[in-house]
Amino acid sequence: MGNIAQRAKKATPTIKGVSSAVLDQRQLDLSGLNLLNNPPPKAEEAPKVTYARDKLLEEVRKSMEAQEKGLSLVVIGHVDAGKSTLMGRLLYELGRMDERTRTANERNSTKVGKSSFSWAWGLDGTAEERERGITMDIALQSFSTRHRLITVLDAPGHKEFIPNMISGASQADCALLVVDASTGEFETGFERGGQTREHLILTRSLGVAQVIVAVNKLDQVQWERDRYEDICILLRPFLVQSGFHPSKTKFVPVAAMLGVNLVTCGGDDAKQLREWYKGPTLVDLLDQLEPPSRDISAPMRMPISNIFKGQGSGTSVSGRLLSGVVQVGERVRILPGDETAVIKTIGVEEEYVPWAAAGSNLTLSLVSIDPVQLAVGSMLCSPADPVPLASSFTARILIFDIQVPIIAGAMVELFHHSRDVPATFSKLIATLDRTSGKVLKSNPRVLTKTSSAEVQITLRSSGPSATTRPIPLEPYAANKAMGRVLIRREGETIAAGVVMEILG
Numbered sequence: 297m298g299n300i301a302q303r304a305k306k307a308t309p310t311i312k313g314v315s316s317a318v319l320d321q322r323q324l325d326l327s328g329l330n331l332l333n334n335p336p337p338k339a340e341e342a343p344k345v346t347y348a349r350d351k352l353l354e355e356v357r358k359s360m361e362a363q364e365k366g367l368s369l370v371v372i373g374h375v376d377a378g379k380s381t382l383m384g385r386l387l388y389e390l391g392r393m394d395e396r397t398r399t400a401n402e403r404n405s406t407k408v409g410k411s412s413f414s415w416a417w418g419l420d421g422t423a424e425e426r427e428r429g430i431t432m433d434i435a436l437q438s439f440s441t442r443h444r445l446i447t448v449l450d451a452p453g454h455k456e457f458i459p460n461m462i463s464g465a466s467q468a469d470c471a472l473l474v475v476d477a478s479t480g481e482f483e484t485g486f487e488r489g490g491q492t493r494e495h496l497i498l499t500r501s502l503g504v505a506q507v508i509v510a511v512n513k514l515d516q517v518q519w520e521r522d523r524y525e526d527i528c529i530l531l532r533p534f535l536v537q538s539g540f541h542p543s544k545t546k547f548v549p550v551a552a553m554l555g556v557n558l559v560t561c562g563g564d565d566a567k568q569l570r571e572w573y574k575g576p577t578l579v580d581l582l583d584q585l586e587p588p589s590r591d592i593s594a595p596m597r598m599p600i601s602n603i604f605k606g607q608g609s610g611t612s613v614s615g616r617l618l619s620g621v622v623q624v625g626e627r628v629r630i631l632p633g634d635e636t637a638v639i640k641t642i643g644v645e646e647e648y649v650p651w652a653a654a655g656s657n658l659t660l661s662l663v664s665i666d667p668v669q670l671a672v673g674s675m676l677c678s679p680a681d682p683v684p685l686a687s688s689f690t691a692r693i694l695i696f697d698i699q700v701p702i703i704a705g706a707m708v709e710l711f712h713h714s715r716d717v718p719a720t721f722s723k724l725i726a727t728l729d730r731t732s733g734k735v736l737k738s739n740p741r742v743l744t745k746t747s748s749a750e751v752q753i754t755l756r757s758s759g760p761s762a763t764t765r766p767i768p769l770e771p772y773a774a775n776k777a778m779g780r781v782l783i784r785r786e787g788e789t790i791a792a793g794v795v796m797e798i799l800g
C-alpha cells in the first residue's frame with residue numbers, strides 16, 4: 297500500500313468552503329492516519345449529514361455540470377516498457393513535479409546505480425520497488441489537461457503483480473498502454489505470456505473501453521517511421537479482437553525519457569520525429585478522452601482497496617466509488633458482516649470535500665467502527681440498500697487463450713475488485729455463440745480456449761478448517777461495475793465474465 301499511504305502522508309488537503317477552525321481539526325485527523333506525532337486518542341464524535349438525499353443529488357448534478365471533467369486512467373504495459381518513466385516525465389513537464397524533487401530523484405537513483413530509473417523514482421515508492429526497479433503497487437497521481445482532470449493509476453507490469461493490476465484497472469475509466477518500440481522488446485511484450493496482451497484483455501474485460509497506445513523509446517530505433525507503423529499494424533487487429541472499438545483506440549509515438557511528444561513535440565530531441573509526425577501529442581489525446589457517465593442515483597457502492605489504520609483518530613479506507621453519492625456524516629454498511637461506520641472526512645485528490653460522487657477515487661476516514669471489521673475487498677454500501685452476498689452464482693464468461701481446457705470441478709481464483717477468493721467451476725451450463733449469446737450446447741463436458749459459456753461458480757474455503765465466506769456481488773444487469781469478475785488459475789488469467797444470477 298506504500299504509494300497511497302505515502303501520498304496521504306504528504307498530502308495537506310484544504311477544504312473548499314470550510315472555515316479554518318474546522319480545517320485544522322480535519323488536517324489533524326489526516327495526520328492521524330499516519331501515526332507520527334499523534335495526539336493522545338480521543339473518543340471519536342460522529343459528524344452529522346448536511347444534505348437530505350434529494351438535495352445532495354441536486355447539488356452533485358449541478359456541480360458535475362460546472363466541473364472540469366474528471367476521469368481515471370490506468371497505465372498498463374509489459375514490464376520495463378517505460379510506464380513509470382512516462383508518468384514521471386509527464387508530471388514534470390506539466391509542472392506537477394518540481395525541479396527539487398526531480399534532482400533528488402536523479403541523485404537517489406544514481407546513488408544505487410539505477411540512474412536510468414530516475415524518472416520512475418518518484419512513482420516507484422517502496423524500497424523494494426526501487427531496488428528491483430519495478431512497480432509493485434498502484435501509484436496514484438493526478439494532473440490537469442485543458443479540459444480534463446486525470447487521476448493516474450500506474451499499474452505494475454511484472455507478471456507476479458497482475459492481481460494489483462486488476463485492482464488498478466477495475467478503478468479506471470480509460471487506459472494508457474505503453475509499449476517499448478526497441479528492437480525485439482515490443483515483440484517480447486506482445487508474445488503469448490507477455491503483459492501487453494494480458495493487460496489489454498484484462499482492462500477491457502473490466503469495462504475500460506478507451507485506450508491510448510504510447511509507442512515509447514522511439515529514440516532507440518532512430519525515430520523510424522516504419523517501426524512505429526509496424527507496431528500500430530500489429531496492435532490494431534488485436535485491440536479490435538479484445539473488444540476495443542477502433543474509434544476509441546489512439547496511437548502516439550513518444551520517447552518518455554527525453555520527454556518527446558508528451559506535452560509538446562518541440563526541441564532538438566524531437567527533430568527527427570517532427571520530420572514525419574504531425575499528429576497530436578500524448579496530452580492532446582488525453583484531453584480528448586470521453587468522460588464516462590456516472591451512475592449517481594444508484595445505491596452507494598465502494599470496494600475497499602486500501603486501509604490505513606490510525607491510532608485513536610479513526611481509520612481510513614480508500615477505493616473507487618462505483619456508484620451513488622456519499623457525504624460526510626453518512627452511515628455506511630460494511631459487507632460482509634453486520635457492521636456500520638460513519639464517514640468523518642472524505643478526501644479526493646488531496647483535498648477534503650463535503651461529498652463525492654460515483655467515479656471518484658476516495659479516501660474516507662471512518663468513525664464508530666472497530667477497525668478490525670475493515671478488510672481490503674470489503675464493500676461499503678448504503679445501509680438501506682445493501683449488496684447481496686453470494687457464495688454461488690451463474691456467470692457468462694469469455695475464455696482466454698488457455699492451454700488446458702476447463703472441466704466441471706476445476707479449481708480457480710475469483711477476482712472481484714480488490715478481492716480474490718478460491719472458487720470452483722461447479723457446473724458448466726452451456727457453451728454460447730460469442731456474438732449472439734445463443735446456446736450452442738447445453739451441459740458441455742469441457743470449455744476450450746476462446747469460447748464463450750454460461751457457468752455456475754461456487755466459492756470454496758481456502759483450507760481444510762476454514763469456512764467459505766460469501767462475498768458482496770451483484771448481477772451485471774443491476775450494477776455494471778459490481779457485476780464483473782475475472783478468473784485466474786495457477787497465476788494465469790483464464791476467463792472474464794459478468795454475473796447473471798446470485799444463487800445463494
Ligand SMILES: Nc1nc2c(ncn2[C@@H]2O[C@H](COP(=O)(O)OP(=O)(O)OP(=O)(O)O)[C@@H](O)[C@H]2O)c(=O)[nH]1
Binds near residue numbers: 373376413430554
Ligand atoms: N532509451 C529510452 N529508455 C527509456 C525510455 N523510457 C523509459 N526508458 C527506460 O526503460 C527502463 C524501464 O522504465 P520504467 O519506467 O521503470 O518501466 P516500467 O514500465 O514502469 O516498468 P515496471 O514498473 O517494472 O513495469 C528504464 O531504464 C528507463 O530509463 C525512452 O523513451 N527511451
